[in-house]
Amino acid sequence: MANSLADDIDDIICDPRTYGDEHRYHEVFAQLRREDPVHWTEPKDYRPFWAVTRHADIMAVELNAANFLNDPRQFLLTIADEEMLLAQTGSRNLARNLVAMDNPDHKAYRALTAAWFGAKSLKSLEDKVAALASETVDKLIATGGTCDFSQDVAAWYPLRTIMLVLGVPPEDEPLMLALSQKLFGNTDAETGGGDGAASMVDAQKAFADYFNKVTDDRRKNPRNDVATILATAEIDGQPIGEAERNAYYMIVAAAGHDTTSSAIAGGLLALLQNPGEMDKLRADPGLMANAADEFVRWTSPVKHFFRTAVSDCEVGGKAIKAGDQLMMCYPSGNRDEAAFAEPFAFRVDRPDAKKHIAFGYGPHLCLGNALAKMEIRMLFSELLARVDDIALAGAPAWVEANFVSGLKRLPISFRAR
Numbered sequence: 001m002a003n004s005l006a007d008d009i010d011d012i013i014c015d016p017r018t019y020g021d022e023h024r025y026h027e028v029f030a031q032l033r034r035e036d037p038v039h040w041t042e043p044k045d046y047r048p049f050w051a052v053t054r055h056a057d058i059m060a061v062e063l064n065a066a067n068f069l070n071d072p073r074q075f076l077l078t079i080a081d082e083e084m085l086l087a088q089t090g091s092r093n094l095a096r097n098l099v100a101m102d103n104p105d106h107k108a109y110r111a112l113t114a115a116w117f118g119a120k121s122l123k124s125l126e127d128k129v130a131a132l133a134s135e136t137v138d139k140l141i142a143t144g145g146t147c148d149f150s151q152d153v154a155a156w157y158p159l160r161t162i163m164l165v166l167g168v169p170p171e172d173e174p175l176m177l178a179l180s181q182k183l184f185g186n187t188d189a190e191t192g193g194g195d196g197a198a199s200m201v202d203a204q205k206a207f208a209d210y211f212n213k214v215t216d217d218r219r220k221n222p223r224n225d226v227a228t229i230l231a232t233a234e235i236d237g238q239p240i241g242e243a244e245r246n247a248y249y250m251i252v253a254a255a256g257h258d259t260t261s262s263a264i265a266g267g268l269l270a271l272l273q274n275p276g277e278m279d280k281l282r283a284d285p286g287l288m289a290n291a292a293d294e295f296v297r298w299t300s301p302v303k304h305f306f307r308t309a310v311s312d313c314e315v316g317g318k319a320i321k322a323g324d325q326l327m328m329c330y331p332s333g334n335r336d337e338a339a340f341a342e343p344f345a346f347r348v349d350r351p352d353a354k355k356h357i358a359f360g361y362g363p364h365l366c367l368g369n370a371l372a373k374m375e376i377r378m379l380f381s382e383l384l385a386r387v388d389d390i391a392l393a394g395a396p397a398w399v400e401a402n403f404v405s406g407l408k409r410l411p412i413s414f415r416a417r
């Protein structure tokens with residue numbers, strides 16, 4: 001079918017700069033949804049794949065985990081970076097973590113910590129997270145009326161929360177922050193060093209060194225935290241391997257905060273750009289839970305994950321061959337006109353907000369989704385109760401990275417009550 005997609009659309013889909021400009025991203029992906037929603041993509045520097053851009057198609061693929069595997073490709077890496085990883089680690093995957101696993105391993109490894117991230121366990125964390133939210137707003141107020149909300153506030157609070165869950169001391173937070181920014185913002189010269197997989201491998205080695213020490217400690221001094229669970233974890237009566245253990249720590253440490261920081265900073269920007277929504281939320285704090293989902297839909301901090309087809313099949317009317325790889329474009333699915341009423345309107349009371357797929361879908365659904373939403377609710381409840389006249393004080397800027405990204409600068413002014 002003829003379409004009017006740009007000649008270099010395949011490169012645009014992968015270009016980190018597309019992700020550093022949210023308007024551009026949504027323009028490109030809205031056109032794909034209209035003209036070629038499951039688009040065969042052959043970019044210059046990456047192995048080819050199908051870009052799956054519609055909500056229903058993404059859900060169908062993710063739900064069928066028997067036919068669409070997570071191994072061997074999880075996210076976009078250039079061919080050069082994949083070759084480098086292969087040479088250095090023997091695998092094109094950065095790490096054998098939950099998102100790189102399929103059943104039966106995925107089920108067994110996920111079960112190790114699932115209870116920790118479930119409702120009962122989160123309930124017991126509520127007071128501690130509320131205290132962190134309050135401390136975070138103290139920190140904001142202490143800046144005196146202007147700050148970079150993204151760096152000074154949003155980056156720190158989810159990090160503190162995940163450190164609490166893991167059981168890592170606060171003095172190690174700057175190291176964790178630097179490493180996970182290196183891991184995700186790796187193509188942005190400002191935040192990651194701009195050297196792709198080399199920077200990821202460095203970050204991974206540093207994470208492993210750090211968590212090997214944590215493991216030694218917890219084996220001697222067990223506590224009630226996720227680090228102790230991972231340090232002592234067994235599957236079928238055997239301790240889990242060092243590589244799997246460190247990959248697990250790393251995914252919890254890294255996936256657990258950059259993402260949530262992006263949803264928080266992007267959520268505030270959306271409220272500032274839609275003052276009527278800010279008014280609604282201030283007037284009715286009961287909307288906070290729905291607003292948290294809308295922030296996550298709106299910002300979709302994880303830009304994609306991949307699946308690989310086991311057998312020939314069809315997705316969105318396209319014939320997919322065994323071995324073909326598919327990129328689930330979450331932010332695009334979350335603006336799909338077929339799934340959401342007026343998807344480009346940001347509304348804290350949107351009735352269909354919970355339909356978003358920013359946390360993925362199916363068996364790999366984000367393990368930390370309830371934790372992330374609790375963090376968002378608690379921070380915004382505290383922020384709106386104690387701070388007035390929040391306004392943009394400069395131009396916002398987004399990280400240029402095609403996997404996980406969000407605002408890197410959000411200058412604001414405000415007045416403490």
Ligand code: HEM
Pocket residue numbers: 062098099100110162251252255256257259260263296300301302305330357358359360361362363364365366367368369371372
């Ligand atoms: C707004 C914040 C967050 C977003 C947008 C997000 C997004 C995602 C997405 C899209 C996936 C893949 C799902 C799929 O393939 O279907 C995922 C998986 C995962 N997330 Fe999150 N996440 C967030 C916060 C967190 C937090 C706070 C944690 C804390 C532990 C976390 C830990 C994980 C883990 C461990 C997985 C792998 C699950 C599996 O493969 O079974 N995430 N997340």
